[in-house]
Amino acid sequence: xxxxxxxCRRLLFALLLGVAAAALATPAFALGGSGLRPTVPDGVSxxxxxxxxxxxxxxxxxxxxxxxxxxxxxxxxxxxxxxxxQRPDYQPPQWHGNRWLEIxxxxxxxxxxxVIGAFSFIELQRDFVRPAxxxxxxxxxxxxxxxxxxxxxxxxxxxxxxxxxxxxxVIPTGKLVRMRMQSTxxxxxxxxxxxxxxxxxxxxxxxxxWYKVSQPGKWRGExxxxxxxxxxxxxxxxxxxxxxxxxxxxxxxVAKAKPSPSASPSSAAGAASPSPSASPGASASPSPSGSPSPSASPSP
Amino acid sequence: xxxLAPPRPKNYDDTFFKPISLxxxxxxxxxxxxMYMTTGMxxxxxxxxxxxxxxxxxxxxxxxxxxxxxxxxxxxxxxxTMIFFFATIFMTGVANYFVPLMIGARDMAFPRxxxxxxxxxxxxxxxxxxxxFVPGGALSAGWTGYPPLTEKAFSTSLGTDLWxxxxxxxxxxxxxxxxxxxxTVVALRAPGMTLTRMPLFVWAQISTxxxxxxxxxxxxxxxxMLELDRQFGTNFFTTQGRxxxxxxLFWFFGHPEVYIMILPGFGIISEIIPVFARKPIFGYASMxxxxxxxxxxxxxxxxxxxFTVGMNVYVETFFMVMTMxxxxxxxxxxxxxxxxxxxxxxxxxxxxxxxxxxxATFLIGGITGIYLSSVPVDTQLHQSYYVVAxxxxxxxxxxxxxxxxxxxxxxxxxxxxxxxxxxxxxxFWTVFLGFNGTFLVMHTLGLEGMPRRIVTYPGGFxxxxxxxxxxxxxxxxxxxxxxxxxxxxxxxxxxxxxxVAGDDPWGGNTLEWATTSPPPPYNFERVPPVRSxxxxxxxxxxxxxxxxxxxxxxxxxxxxxx
Ligand code: HEM
Ligand SMILES: [Cu+2]
Ligand SMILES: [Cu+2]
Numbered sequence: 001x002x003x004x005x006x007x008c009r010r011l012l013f014a015l016l017l018g019v020a021a022a023a024l025a026t027p028a029f030a031l032g033g034s035g036l037r038p039t040v041p042d043g044v045s046x047x048x049x050x051x052x053x054x055x056x057x058x059x060x061x062x063x064x065x066x067x068x069x070x071x072x073x074x075x076x077x078x079x080x081x082x083x084x085x086q087r088p089d090y091q092p093p094q095w096h097g098n099r100w101l102e103i104x105x106x107x108x109x110x111x112x113x114x115v116i117g118a119f120s121f122i123e124l125q126r127d128f129v130r131p132a133x134x135x136x137x138x139x140x141x142x143x144x145x146x147x148x149x150x151x152x153x154x155x156x157x158x159x160x161x162x163x164x165x166x167x168x169x170v171i172p173t174g175k176l177v178r179m180r181m182q183s184t185x186x187x188x189x190x191x192x193x194x195x196x197x198x199x200x201x202x203x204x205x206x207x208x209x210w211y212k213v214s215q216p217g218k219w220r221g222e223x224x225x226x227x228x229x230x231x232x233x234x235x236x237x238x239x240x241x242x243x244x245x246x247x248x249x250x251x252x253x254v255a256k257a258k259p260s261p262s263a264s265p266s267s268a269a270g271a272a273s274p275s276p277s278a279s280p281g282a283s284a285s286p287s288p289s290g291s292p293s294p295s296a297s298p299s300p
Numbered sequence: 301x302x303x304l305a306p307p308r309p310k311n312y313d314d315t316f317f318k319p320i321s322l323x324x325x326x327x328x329x330x331x332x333x334x335m336y337m338t339t340g341m342x343x344x345x346x347x348x349x350x351x352x353x354x355x356x357x358x359x360x361x362x363x364x365x366x367x368x369x370x371x372x373x374x375x376x377x378x379x380x381t382m383i384f385f386f387a388t389i390f391m392t393g394v395a396n397y398f399v400p401l402m403i404g405a406r407d408m409a410f411p412r413x414x415x416x417x418x419x420x421x422x423x424x425x426x427x428x429x430x431x432x433f434v435p436g437g438a439l440s441a442g443w444t445g446y447p448p449l450t451e452k453a454f455s456t457s458l459g460t461d462l463w464x465x466x467x468x469x470x471x472x473x474x475x476x477x478x479x480x481x482x483x484t485v486v487a488l489r490a491p492g493m494t495l496t497r498m499p500l501f502v503w504a505q506i507s508t509x510x511x512x513x514x515x516x517x518x519x520x521x522x523x524x525m526l527e528l529d530r531q532f533g534t535n536f537f538t539t540q541g542r543x544x545x546x547x548x549l550f551w552f553f554g555h556p557e558v559y560i561m562i563l564p565g566f567g568i569i570s571e572i573i574p575v576f577a578r579k580p581i582f583g584y585a586s587m588x589x590x591x592x593x594x595x596x597x598x599x600x601x602x603x604x605x606x607f608t609v610g611m612n613v614y615v616e617t618f619f620m621v622m623t624m625x626x627x628x629x630x631x632x633x634x635x636x637x638x639x640x641x642x643x644x645x646x647x648x649x650x651x652x653x654x655x656x657x658x659x660a661t662f663l664i665g666g667i668t669g670i671y672l673s674s675v676p677v678d679t680q681l682h683q684s685y686y687v688v689a690x691x692x693x694x695x696x697x698x699x700x701x702x703x704x705x706x707x708x709x710x711x712x713x714x715x716x717x718x719x720x721x722x723x724x725x726x727x728f729w730t731v732f733l734g735f736n737g738t739f740l741v742m743h744t745l746g747l748e749g750m751p752r753r754i755v756t757y758p759g760g761f762x763x764x765x766x767x768x769x770x771x772x773x774x775x776x777x778x779x780x781x782x783x784x785x786x787x788x789x790x791x792x793x794x795x796x797x798x799x800v801a802g803d804d805p806w807g808g809n810t811l812e813w814a815t816t817s818p819p820p821p822y823n824f825e826r827v828p829p830v831r832s833x834x835x836x837x838x839x840x841x842x843x844x845x846x847x848x849x850x851x852x853x854x855x856x857x858x859x860x861x862x
Contacts, residue, residue, distance in 0.1 A: 035769030037747040040680040051676045059674060063667045070663050073638050074656060081577070083645045092645045097583040105635040106628060113624040113670070120620060120674040124613045128676065146454075164758055181610075186449040187543060189608060189683060193749035197679025200609045203448060203539040207610035224683040224751045226442050227449060229368040232754040 041194045044219065044240075045211040047127040048196030058119050062112050130178070130208040137175035144181075144188035144201040144223070147230030155250055157257035161237070166220070168239035172246035173213055181207040186228065192221030192238050200225060213240040327411030328821050329400050332418050334714065336393025339421060343385035344700075345784070350378040352781055359774035361759040361767045371755035372440035373432070373459075379443025380463065383557065384470050385425050387699045391564040392477050394706055395505045397714065399481060401812035401819060402499045404490025404827040409483035417476035420469050428466035431459030439463035442753055444554070445526075447537035447546050452530045461530060464523040471516040478509035478516070490811070492830030499810045499833060500587055504567025507591045508560050514599060515553040522549030544609050551602035559598045562694065563591065565702025566633055569655050572709055573637055574834070575806050576652035577644025583636040584833060590636075593629035597622055607678045616675045623673035630666060634659065649806070650724040654705035657732050661697030665690055668743065683753075686746025692739045704731070704787070711794070712801030716817040720798060723790040727783050734779025741769050809834035 039060070042052040083090075141152040148162030151169050161167040171177045181190060183201035190209070191198035199209040216239075223234030241249060323331065354374050357365045366374070396414065400407055408414045431438030436457025441449045450460050485506055489498070526546065528534040535541040574581045581587060603611065603619040637659060646652065668690040672678050681687060704727075711719050750757060750766055757766055804813040812819070813836050814828050831838055 035748055035766050036741065036744045038744065040677065040747055041749070048680075051680055054674060055671065055677050055680070059671050059677065063670060067663065067667055070634065070638070071660060073642075074660055077638065077641045077644075077646070078648070078656065081641065081644050081646045083578075083647045086645055090645050092577065092579045093643050094580055095582055095639070095643075096580055097586070098639070101639065102583050102586050102632070102636075106632055109631045110625075110628050113627060116670065116674060117617075117621050117624050120676055121617050123676045124617060124620075128613055128616075128679075185539065186454055187446060187609075191683075191749075191751065193680065197676065198608050198682060199679070202544060202609060204541075204543065205610070221749065222751060222754075225446075226372065226753040228454065229372065229440075231372075232368065232756055235758070 043194065043196045044215070044217065045195040045213050047210065047212070048194070050123055050127060051197055054119060054123055059116055062116065066109075066112075131176060131210050135176055136178040136210075138172065138177045139180065140169070140171075140177060141180045141182060142169070142190060142201065144183045144190070144227075144234075146185050146228050147223075147234050149190070149234070149236065153250070153253070155254050157253045159253070161235075162233075164233050164235055166235040166237040168218065168237040170239050170241060170246065170249055171211060171213065172243045173216055173240045174243065176210055176212045178208060178210045181209060187225050188223045188227045188234065189225035190221070190236065191224040192219050192236055194219040195221075195238060198224045211238070216240050216242055216245075325415075327407065327415050329396050329408045329411065329414060330714075330819065330821075330823075332414050333393045333395075333397030335418055336389055336396055336421075338393075339425070340386050340390030340393055341788075343381050343389065343425070345788070347378050347381035347386055348781060348784060350374045350381065352777060354378065355774040355777045357755065358757075359771050361757055363756055366755070368755040369437065369440060372442075372753070373438045375753050376439045376442050376445075376463075377428075377432075380428065380439070380467075382695070383443060383561065384467065385421075385428075387561040387695065387703075388474070388557070389421060390703055391508070391561060391699070392474075394568070394703070394710070395481060395501075395508070395564055396477075398710065398812055399502055399505050400484060400488070401713075401815070401823055402502050402810050403485060403488065403493050404811050404824060404830065405484060405488035406822050406824070408480050409487055410480050413476050413480055417473045417480065420473040420476075424466045424469040424473065427462050427469070431457070431462040434458045434462070444547075444550060446550075447526060447529070447543050448539050450526060450530075451538050452533075453538070461527065464527050464530075468520045468523050471520040474512045475516045478513040481505055481509040482513070490827040490830055492835075496584075497830055497833045497835075499567075500570035500581060500584070501564070501567035501810075503588050503591055504563045504570070507595045508563045511556045511563075511595055511598065512560050515556045518549050519553035522546055522553070525549075544606070547606050547609065548602065551605045552599070554605065555602045556598045558694065559594055561699045562702075563594065565658070565699050565706075566591070568702045568706040568709070569637060569658060570633075571810065572651045572655045572705055573640045575709075575808055576649060576655075577641045577646045578807075579640055579644045580834060581636070582639035583632070586632055587636055590629035590632040593632075594626060597626045597629070601626060604673060604678070607675045608682050613675075620673055620675050624670065627666065627670060634663070634666075649708075650719070650721065650728065651705045651709035651806075653728050654701055654708060657728065658697065658701035658705060661693060661701060661732075661736065664740075665693030665697055668693065681746060683751055684746035685742045685750045685752055688752045689739050689742035689746060692735075692742070696735055696739065701731075704728075707791075709806070710812075711791075712805045713812055713817045713819070715795050715798070716801055717794055717798030718801050718805060719794045720790050723786055723794075727786045727790065730779050730783035730786065734776050734783055737776030738773050738780055741773060745769050745773075804836070807840070809837045811835055814839075 040052055040055045041048070043049045139154055143150045143152065148160065149166075149169070151159040151161070153159070159167055159169065161169070179190075179199075181199050181201045183203045185203060187200055187202050189198045189200045195211055195213065196209070199207050201207065218237060218239045221236040221238070223231055223236070225231075227234070318326075318331075323335065326332065353366065354371065357363055357371060396408070399405075428438070434457060436455075436459060438457075438459035439445060439450070439455075439462075440457075440459070441455060445460070445463065448454055485498070485502060525534070525536040529536050529538055529541075537543045537546040570581055570587060601619055601623045603615065604623045607616055607619075637655075648656075668686070672681055672687070672690060708719055708724060711717070745766060746752075748766065757770075759767070801817050803815065803817055806813075811824075811828065811830070815824050828835055828839055
């Protein structure tokens with residue numbers, strides 16, 4: 001069957017060409033900042049790193065396998081089963097089904113999904129519950145508002161970040177930083193892709209997320225939930241410092257906050273001022289009120 | 301081939317040029333179907349123009365073509381228009397036209413309800429668009445309209461109320477149509493048309509109607525609660541209330557809505573592939589079972605849109621697992637289509653081209669859906685351009701491609717004329733390349749950290765690359781626009797002077813090809829015998845088609861059946 005061999009050769013050639021192009025393109029894609037990143041960022045924070053592993057080593061192999069398989073089947077059909085290339089008396093087989101094939105393509109995808117689901121579940125239990133007090137090194141409250149972020153540190157000072165030029169959230173390296181996420185108005189979402197995934201800030205209850213970063217650096221992000229006309233201005237900057245630098249920075253902030261105790265603006269947002277600021281110096285302890293308390297509404 | 305006006309086929313019924321009074325009062329499911337489809341197509345164009353304006357704004361960092369408030373209104377209007385006013389409405393039109401024909405009925409079960417259901421839509425659509433002319437403008441919180449942002453305290457404009465009102469009417473209309481479809485299929489099937497002989501498009505429309513019937517009311521309910529908040533201060537979803545409750549109600553509708561938009565498309569593909577491959581559908585029973593599998597699973601996955609709002613991890617796991625499971629019936633459908641085409645004698649006419657274009661692209665949307673279903677991974681992808689890419693791969697690569705396939709397939713039945721092939725080829729290749737060019741790299745932008753629904757993005761911090769990618773996307777999106785223009789032009793000129801189609805240009809399997817093109821108001825003079833799910837093929841095999849046996853020509857069109 002010379003016709004079939006020819007088709008197969010052409011197909012193989014096309015596939016090889018595709019693979020070669022992909023191989024050539026990959027190094028270029030892998031450059032961050034190109035706008036062509038092929039995977040989620042490899043999170044600098046531990047949890048973000050594990051998300052990257054899930055994306056890259058668990059789901060992608062299956063995803064690429066299914067993609068290549070199905071597209072190849074489609075391509076083969078397009079090349080091999082055209083009426084214009086068939087003998088005029090060709091009679092297509094009149095299959096109505098095949099039990100084993102049908103069972104096969106029900107069960108195999110199911111098994112693949114079981115694997116993906118199981119590993120995702122493990123990761124979920126590991127990184128997506130509120131970190132216990134015993135493993136938490138630092139508690140920060142992140143309070144979102146239209147249009148900016150306020151970071152409340154346990155030492156009693158706060159950092160306000162507003163506008164396109166974000167003021168960094170400063171964290172120490174090597175420490176598990178637990179962040180209590182709140183909002184005083186609408187829903188926002190805190191997202192620094194290079195660290196880890198996002199968490200929404202919802203008025204009425206607290207969410208928790210955490211970072212644990214091993215090296216100093218600065219990473220950007222922005223609000224990920226449409227929150228009004230200034231949404232795109234809700235830029236985020238996170239800066240990690242060595243513990244010594246961090247201590248120096250904290251002392252600096254405390255000193256700056258001291259001279260004017262009335263500095264905390266008694267604005268409308270102040271009404272929802274979170275509680276951690278009440279316990280200066282208790283850096284290693286959980287939020288003073290113990291259990292999370294709704295910030296905006298005391299009762300349902 | 302004919303350059304001059306070709307001779308009209310006997311009893312050619314130039315449906316479009318009927319007096320306005322007839323359009324306003326007709327209860328003919330075919331004319332109502334055409335009105336649905338025309339409305340949908342208009343919305344597609346309007347929604348597309350919104351998209352192009354957004355794309356121009358996003359083409360460069362710090363671009364200032366439109367301001368943030370306008371952008372937010374446009375992104376909301378683009379989503380609302382495309383989902384509610386285009387995709388759903390167009391598919392309802394296709395079903396309105398073809399479900400009665402395919403089951404050998406004379407009309408829908410409730411022709412007047414059908415008329416009412418359609419005429420609610422102009423009110424719904426116009427109400428929404430009035431929003432652009434009131435102080436403060438139209439809805440600006442995205443098509444999902446999450447409170448508290450849509451509460452009075454944060455969105456004072458009447459536009460938000462008009463949006464809620466519009467969708468409540470829309471839901472009402474959808475509930476009417478769904479009831480009508482279900483009753484029609486239950487009560488009006490031709491003799492011999494048992495459930496297991498129904499065309500898969502009809503099965504798809506049944507599952508769609510069941511879904512819309514089940515979830516239309518919760519949508520309306522959620523929006524009524526929002527309006528109560530806005531008008532009477534009830535505090536359901538305000539900062540004093542439970543904003544996330546709205547998300548549950550909305551997505552209980554919103555996810556099934558995705559299937560409401562795509563299941564009829566699956567049905568269209570299931571009709572087209574057997575016809576052009578000259579093979580029966582592979583696994584008819586498992587195709588039907590898969591539809592119902594999707595139906596039941598799709599009402600239990602809604603919270604996968606809420607993986608970052610902070611739910612218990614076991615609840616999240618439940619929704620993750622249910623979401624992943626939907627891939628199984630979807631996979632069954634895919635592999636059945638492939639097996640149907642495999643070994644066939646395939647004629648790659650335009651409907652078949654679009655069917656393959658659909659499979660090649662929708663697949664990508666399905667695979668990215670698996671990434672998104674994994675909760676940890678979703679916390680990175682959620683609300684980023686990755687999701688914008690994903691949703692366009694399923695809505696454009698899915699719904700729109702199947703709509704195109706269906707239009708090329710059924711246009712000859714509706715108008716009696718073929719769509720122009722050359723223009724069709726141009727349309728196919730421009731839309732296929734333009735679509736993939738526009739949306740493929742949106743994945744990587746999202747992975748890079750670009751959130752959706754932002755009016756602009758600053759330079760700096762390694763984002764310079766966002767500019768180049770976005771410029772590319774904007775350029776290719778105009779390819780898509782050109783392809784749509786070619787398509788519209790083709791529709792108009794082919795309707796006027798396309799090649800005459802005849803009753804059955806493709807060698808179809810189902811009953812609509814047994815009547816004239818276009819069909820008379822009463823559809824069939826005599827319904828052919830139905831002995832399998834491919835009644836026309838049976839007749840052809842018996843040599844009874846072509847002798848005027850099954851397709852009795854009728855000349856005088858009596859008044860529409862009552
Ligand atoms: C030329 C074709 C199209 C282009 C260029 C386009 C472009 C876009 C862009 C750029 C966005 C994201 C805007 C943002 O998040 O800031 C978007 C959102 C969206 N598009 Fe499209 N689109 C097209 C066609 C469609 C079609 C055919 C559908 C549906 C059938 C659709 C449904 C949506 C939806 C639901 C959203 C989300 C809206 C929201 O975030 O509220 N689009 N589109
Ligand atoms: Cu925001
Ligand atoms: Cu969904």
